[in-house]
Amino acid sequence: MTKAFFLRGANYARYDLDDDRVDDGYPKSISVGWSGIEGTGFESDVDTAVELGDRKLYFFKGSSYLRIDEDQLAVDGEVRDIGGAWGGFSAAGFSDALDAAVNWRNGKAYFFRGDSYIRYDIAGDSVDGGAASPIAGNWPGFSEAGFTDGIEGAFLSDSGKAYFFRGGSYLRYDVVGGHVDDGYPRPVSGNWPGMDEAGFSGAVDAAWTAAGASTPVTPAGSQLTAGDHVWYFNGRTSTAPDIPRTTWFPGSTGPTDYGGHGKEIFQFVVHADGTIFRGQPHMRGMPGTFAWLNNNPGNITGGPGGPDYGQYQGKFNWHNFLIFPTRDAGYNAIAKFLQTASCPNRGPYRNLSIFDAFGCYAPASDGNDPAAYAQSVADAAGVPTSTLVGDLNEDRMRLMQDKIAEVEGTVPGDILTADSAELPEEIRSRL
Structure with a gap:
């Protein structure tokens, strides 16, 4: 059951x-909801809040933030400065105040301040592009809705819609289509x-959903079904999108710091034919990449409520990579994606x-070289990079698919x- 706060x-x-509807018994005091918050300065008038998928909730106020453990419903650490802990926020001018934040569930989170926003790479702890961009012109429909300044809160739902709140009004944004839905904004009331009745139909200070809880992944300890993935280390398991690094390796200082145990961590993906794929996609040069584990040679990403490309419905891996039952299904999905999907703010790929x-398919903000990528797939198909995707015939598209899988x-x-000796008992018992 998904909750918004x-x-x-x-x-x-x-x-x-x-x-x-609002749950019975609300509203409640912030101090009652999360233990240890009394005396921190975050008992009221929080600027914004966001959950980044690691069961940690972050409250922001002025130039400071507070981390909360969602499993314990308790403060987790001291009040800290935003600028010293969130990579790139100072340089982007976002270290002394924030208005709103939303986890996009694809490895990125958006933070808003005034008439500007930044896109934050969660795993890389960095601001994509290093600078803020104006909301106007970059979020289709926001200008017409009057939401280009002063956004107060936002969250992404399991339906593939994002909700943004401002001054007693809200709009619904279609994530796949990249536009504000017709008929918005509307009044919250x-x-x-x-x-x-709860006194929340006017302005709000913050809004969020617990992304780790609402993303459709298998809860720890439950039965595993086709399309589920599991991280494994020394008897511990996790079905979270990313390795629970800070829990498994206290003192970890960054997204690739596994306390010297990186080669001991494995990911398992359960498939419908009874096979379980094992790999180490978090380690460069090690066997079992995400593209192989997920039968997704194009590393196509998606989200709840997204198009059907032949993947296991409602199952996602790290970075929201889709998981397919067979390699052929994932391979064919590359062509279907390029023929039917749209690039945000640019229109259909075709x-x-x-x-x-390929500037959109493999953006530089994700660590790619899109120009080189485009040149390599065009060369493989035997056409110039100026060729429209929609003009590729089936044979040339397949040549391009082969190159994409290689890249x-x-x-x-x-x-x-299930009877393999190498399969840990902690996973076997859940099949």
């Missing part, structure tokens, strides 16, 4: 997105049952040149079954 002043409300398409790095790992 709203802060206003010294209180918070919990909203049941499935039942579409009358559209969010119970918010009036209407773009190969050069422009993405489909490095095989191990294929196991």
